Amino acid sequence: MAIVASIPNVSEGRRRDVVEQLATGLRTVPGVRLLDYSSDPAHNRSVFTLAGEPAALKAATVALFERAVALIDLRTHRGAHPRVGAVDVVPFVPIEGVTMDECVDLAREVAGAVAERFDLPVYLYEEASADPRRRNLEDIRRGGFEGLARKMTMPGWRPDFGPTSPHPSAGAAVIGARHPLIAYNINLQTNRLDVAKAVAAAVRHSSGGLRYVKAIGVALEDRRIVQVSMNLTNYERTPIFRVFDLVQREAARHGVAVLESEVIGLVPAAALMAVAAHHLQIAGFGPHMILENRLRET
Amino acid sequence: MAIVASIPNVSEGRRRDVVEQLATGLRTVPGVRLLDYSSDPAHNRSVFTLAGEPAALKAATVALFERAVALIDLRTHRGAHPRVGAVDVVPFVPIEGVTMDECVDLAREVAGAVAERFDLPVYLYEEASADPRRRNLEDIRRGGFEGLARKMTMPGWRPDFGPTSPHPSAGAAVIGARHPLIAYNINLQTNRLDVAKAVAAAVRHSSGGLRYVKAIGVALEDRRIVQVSMNLTNYERTPIFRVFDLVQREAARHGVAVLESEVIGLVPAAALMAVAAHHLQIAGFGPHMILENRLRET
Numbered sequence: 015m016a017i018v019a020s021i022p023n024v025s026e027g028r029r030r031d032v033v034e035q036l037a038t039g040l041r042t043v044p045g046v047r048l049l050d051y052s053s054d055p056a057h058n059r060s061v062f063t064l065a066g067e068p069a070a071l072k073a074a075t076v077a078l079f080e081r082a083v084a085l086i087d088l089r090t091h092r093g094a095h096p097r098v099g100a101v102d103v104v105p106f107v108p109i110e111g112v113t114m115d116e117c118v119d120l121a122r123e124v125a126g127a128v129a130e131r132f133d134l135p136v137y138l139y140e141e142a143s144a145d146p147r148r149r150n151l152e153d154i155r156r157g158g159f160e161g162l163a164r165k166m167t168m169p170g171w172r173p174d175f176g177p178t179s180p181h182p183s184a185g186a187a188v189i190g191a192r193h194p195l196i197a198y199n200i201n202l203q204t205n206r207l208d209v210a211k212a213v214a215a216a217v218r219h220s221s222g223g224l225r226y227v228k229a230i231g232v233a234l235e236d237r238r239i240v241q242v243s244m245n246l247t248n249y250e251r252t253p254i255f256r257v258f259d260l261v262q263r264e265a266a267r268h269g270v271a272v273l274e275s276e277v278i279g280l281v282p283a284a285a286l287m288a289v290a291a292h293h294l295q296i297a298g299f300g301p302h303m304i305l306e307n308r309l310r311e312t
Numbered sequence: 313m314a315i316v317a318s319i320p321n322v323s324e325g326r327r328r329d330v331v332e333q334l335a336t337g338l339r340t341v342p343g344v345r346l347l348d349y350s351s352d353p354a355h356n357r358s359v360f361t362l363a364g365e366p367a368a369l370k371a372a373t374v375a376l377f378e379r380a381v382a383l384i385d386l387r388t389h390r391g392a393h394p395r396v397g398a399v400d401v402v403p404f405v406p407i408e409g410v411t412m413d414e415c416v417d418l419a420r421e422v423a424g425a426v427a428e429r430f431d432l433p434v435y436l437y438e439e440a441s442a443d444p445r446r447r448n449l450e451d452i453r454r455g456g457f458e459g460l461a462r463k464m465t466m467p468g469w470r471p472d473f474g475p476t477s478p479h480p481s482a483g484a485a486v487i488g489a490r491h492p493l494i495a496y497n498i499n500l501q502t503n504r505l506d507v508a509k510a511v512a513a514a515v516r517h518s519s520g521g522l523r524y525v526k527a528i529g530v531a532l533e534d535r536r537i538v539q540v541s542m543n544l545t546n547y548e549r550t551p552i553f554r555v556f557d558l559v560q561r562e563a564a565r566h567g568v569a570v571l572e573s574e575v576i577g578l579v580p581a582a583a584l585m586a587v588a589a590h591h592l593q594i595a596g597f598g599p600h601m602i603l604e605n606r607l608r609e610t
Contacts, residue, residue: 283602297572304578
């Protein structure tokens with residue numbers, strides 16, 4: 015069975031009844047499991063985590079747009095988080111028995127269907143984007159809903175699907191495929207924020223660190239410790255054990271030890287298996303060695 | 313869904329047609345998956361790995377005894393491996409969504425059914441044994457088929473189920489429940505067999521080492537290296553990371569490094585997850601953090 019995850023971000027995080035209507039709509043699509051959803055009122059935004067086979071997820075995504083386009087009007091929407099659409103971003107993530115290429119195909123198929131049905135401009139992003147300048151979500155979203163009409167007329171910003179002007183109330187959508195993202199924090203045995211910031215700067219890609227790491231240093235005031243808070247955007251290329259070891263060494267350079275680490279949300283099993291195989295130096299390690307994988311194959 | 317594994321050991325490893333008949337019998341039981349089977353002609357013995365729900369495994373085990381009792385005669389059986397029965401040993405191992413107690417119940421139920429149906433004496437072992445002196449398989453099997461009639465008359469060796477004298481051709485059976493066993497080897501960067509033997513002695517339970525480790529030192533002649541070859545009999549109580557670290561330290565004391573490690577056969581996912589959680593110092597780690605586990609729950 016092919017399992018894909020999808021994590022649609024919707025521009026509504028205050029009207030509880032609207033969020034519940036969207037959740038109910040997702041729950042009633044056969045073959046789709048709504049694993050989790052949560053709203054942030056300050057961002058005025060909700061995030062849903064879905065899993066299922068590609069065809070079922072396509073149906074769920076179309077159903078989500080159907081309700082969101084009817085219920086959300088960006089002309090009156092306010093919130094701290096940047097956004098261009100009522101359904102703002104929809105990533106498809108390969109989980110089990112499915113390739114990234116198949117998730118790219120799914121993203122394109124959904125983008126085409128949504129654009130046609132709702133007369134909505136759609137941008138493809140990350141792995142689904144054919145244009146390297148349009149892979150990065152932040153670049154596509156820059157300017158927000160308010161700047162969208164102007165942006166669409168600029169060179170290189172014609173949408174991949176749908177009309178070349180924004181939907182009046184629903185704006186545009188950004189749909190794509192990406193690797194599973196791991197939200198991973200390492201807590202340091204100190205209250206020195208400068209140490210957390212220095213370690214974060216050493217480890218993150220943007221300032222010279224590891225390719226698939228985003229990191230900031232933050233204080234956990236109530237616990238009187240600091241944290242290197244990270245997003246690992248490709249755990250196959252930049253494995254967790256390397257991130258952990260580098261953070262540990264950089265902290266040690268300031269005389270600070272690692273207290274513990276935290277996984278926020280869910281982590282793919284393969285990401286942790288790689289840590290075990292690394293530290294145990296297992297020769298020729300692969301998923302075929304795992305009993306549970308064999309049980310599900312046969 | 314409850315998944316139990318069973319690894320019956322049968323006293324036939326030379327007559328290919330008999331082994332195939334037994335395998336075919338196992339394959340045709342609904343709800344049972346035959347994951348693997350292999351024969352050792354020198355031992356004149358075959359090992360089957362099955363998985364399924366308890367009721368299906370019970371049916372498969374009874375079907376296996378049916379054919380094995382009809383086709384195998386221990387009076388003419390010769391082989392290097394100790395054995396007391398045509399179907400010699402049947403362990404039930406909890407894998408997913410099932411407790412050890414439920415596997416003990418299953419072992420007793422199967423033991424009762426087999427004893428009655430084939431008029432066969434059955435000993436319970438490991439977790440299924442109520443008598444601490446009869447937990448150990450080696451103790452029950454000592455004396456073999458040839459010494460069985462005499463052993464059964466000795467104090468403390470009355471079978472748990474069935475008659476108090478051996479089945480004429482099929483002997484007796486040993487049925488029980490145990491933890492998953494991990495066959496785990498660590499290869500050392502040296503050809504000095506004395507180092508492998510010293511490390512094995514340091515790490516194994518029988519000579520003062522870790523409680524759930526069996527270990528020997530062996531030479532891998534063709535690769536000109538040596539190996540600490542181990543069975544880890546309870547990875548929850550004696551986790552793999554502790555075994556690896558101890559082997560590494562003991563080898564270092566001789567100036568020898570770990571080259572690599574090997575998992576023989578299959579390893580439960582939880583055993584490797586524990587290694588990752590240990591090295592990453594993950595706070596409050598549990599199976600609920602794993603994406604795939606959540607997918608299967610919902």
